Amino acid sequence: MLGSASADRAAASLPDPAAAPPWGSSVPPVYDVLFTHIEDNTPSGPLGSPQSRQNYLVHRNALLAMGTLAQSYEVPWSLQPDWKILRAALLYEDSAMTANTGGKNFLRFLREDLGVVIDPHSHENGGYNYTDVAHLLDSLGVGGTTVIGGHIWDPALPQFQEWDRYRVPVAGLQFPWAEWRGDVLMGSGTPGHVNDPLVSGVWRPRDRDHYFEDEETGNIVAVGQWRGLLSGASELHQLYVDGTVPQALMLTCSEHINPSKLIAPGGLAALEDTLIAPLAALRAEGIVELTDFTSLIDTWRTNFGSVGFVYDPETVTGVELASGEDVGDPRDPRRARGADPLPHAWLEACGPNPTSGRVEMRYQVRVGAAFRITILDAAGREVVRVRERVEAPGSHTVDWEAGDLPSGAYYVAIAEVAPGLTGARMSHGQPRAGAIKILLLR
Numbered sequence: 001m002l003g004s005a006s007a008d009r010a011a012a013s014l015p016d017p018a019a020a021p022p023w024g025s026s027v028p029p030v031y032d033v034l035f036t037h038i039e040d041n042t043p044s045g046p047l048g049s050p051q052s053r054q055n056y057l058v059h060r061n062a063l064l065a066m067g068t069l070a071q072s073y074e075v076p077w078s079l080q081p082d083w084k085i086l087r088a089a090l091l092y093e094d095s096a097m098t099a100n101t102g103g104k105n106f107l108r109f110l111r112e113d114l115g116v117v118i119d120p121h122s123h124e125n126g127g128y129n130y131t132d133v134a135h136l137l138d139s140l141g142v143g144g145t146t147v148i149g150g151h152i153w154d155p156a157l158p159q160f161q162e163w164d165r166y167r168v169p170v171a172g173l174q175f176p177w178a179e180w181r182g183d184v185l186m187g188s189g190t191p192g193h194v195n196d197p198l199v200s201g202v203w204r205p206r207d208r209d210h211y212f213e214d215e216e217t218g219n220i221v222a223v224g225q226w227r228g229l230l231s232g233a234s235e236l237h238q239l240y241v242d243g244t245v246p247q248a249l250m251l252t253c254s255e256h257i258n259p260s261k262l263i264a265p266g267g268l269a270a271l272e273d274t275l276i277a278p279l280a281a282l283r284a285e286g287i288v289e290l291t292d293f294t295s296l297i298d299t300w301r302t303n304f305g306s307v308g309f310v311y312d313p314e315t316v317t318g319v320e321l322a323s324g325e326d327v328g329d330p331r332d333p334r335r336a337r338g339a340d341p342l343p344h345a346w347l348e349a350c351g352p353n354p355t356s357g358r359v360e361m362r363y364q365v366r367v368g369a370a371f372r373i374t375i376l377d378a379a380g381r382e383v384v385r386v387r388e389r390v391e392a393p394g395s396h397t398v399d400w401e402a403g404d405l406p407s408g409a410y411y412v413a414i415a416e417v418a419p420g421l422t423g424a425r426m427s428h429g430q431p432r433a434g435a436i437k438i439l440l441l442r
C-alpha cells in the first residue's frame, strides 16, 4: 500500500521531477552548432599528385573518426567543405578507398551512416562560388542544404562576399548551368577572423549596409555565432535567467573545430574531453540544444515564431544596471526619476520636429521585451499605433508617416506590452512619462 508515513518520507526525499531545475526557472536552451570548415588548401599539393592523395587520406580518416566520435555522443556535427577537397573526393574515392566506408565516398558515409550534416563552404575568390561547391556536393550525393557556410559580411572590405546576391538563385561560375540559392547565413566573419562580430540570435539582415538589423520580409536568415560553445552558451543562458533576453527570443552559438585539431596526435581524445563530453553534459542539463544550421532555422520558425533578434552587447550602451553609474545620456529618463524602477526602454529622439508628416523615432531598449510605440493626441488618447513587437536590447529606429492626421501637437510614447495582453493594458489619459511632444504642421 502506498500512503504510509514512511513511504511519504521516502517520497519527500526524492527530487520532484516537476520542480524547477537547479539553475533557476526553466528557460529555453541556447541553440548550439558544432562545425568544421575544410579550407581550400586541403588536401595539400596539386590534385592528382601522390602528396595530395596522401594528405586527402589523412583528412578522410580524421573526419571519419570525428564523425564516429560525435555519433557516439549523439552530438550533431556539421561539416562544411570548400571546393578542393570535393574535387579530390571525385578523383580519389575509388573502390579500394571506399572499402572501409561501405563502398560509399566518405562524405556519403558521414552523412548516411554517421548522421553528419554537410553544408557548402566557399570563400568565392578562386574562380568558383557557393553554387559551384553546392553542385560538387550534389555530384557526391550529399547536396541539398541551403546553408551559406561562412562569408565576409562587411561591405567596406574588399573581401565582402555580397551575400545579398543569394536573394535569388545564383548560377555557378564553373558550372554555369547549375543554380543554387543559399538562404541561411552562418559564420558572418572578417578576413582571418580577427574582428568577427560577437552576436547571438537569428535575424533577417535588412541589406548589406544594415546587416545586423532584422527585416521581417527578408528572405535570407542569419545565425549569430557568439563565441566558444561552453563558456559562450553559459553566458547566453544567463541572459535568459536574469531576464536580459526574453524567453520568446532565440539565442544561438556556434563553434568551429579546426581540422588540424582532429589530425594532431591525441587531438580527437582531447576534443572529446574538453568539448564533446562537456557539451553533452550541458545538453543533459537543458542549458543547450545541439543542432545544425538548417534544423536551427526550422526550430526558430516553429518554436520562436520567426521573431528576428540580434543580441549584441556592443549596442547595449550605458546600461550598467548594477553599478547605477551615470550613463552619459542627459535624456536618459532615469536621471530624472530618482529611485523609480529603471524603464526597460525609452525614446531618445523624434525628428524632424516640427514635421510636415514624416517622423523618425529613435528609442533605446535596455531589457528585451515586447514594446509598443504609439502616437497620442494632446488629451493622451491613442491615435496611431506605430509599432508593436519584441525588441532586443540596443538602439532602434522606426519611421512614421502622419498620413491625413490634422495639424497639432501629438505625443510619441513607448510602453512595454505584457505578454498575452492587448491594447487594454495601455493606460489612456495623460501622456506617459518620457513621451516626446511633436508638432505636426501641414
Ligand SMILES: [Zn+2]
Pocket: 037, 038, 039, 121, 122, 123, 150
Ligand atoms: Zn574558410
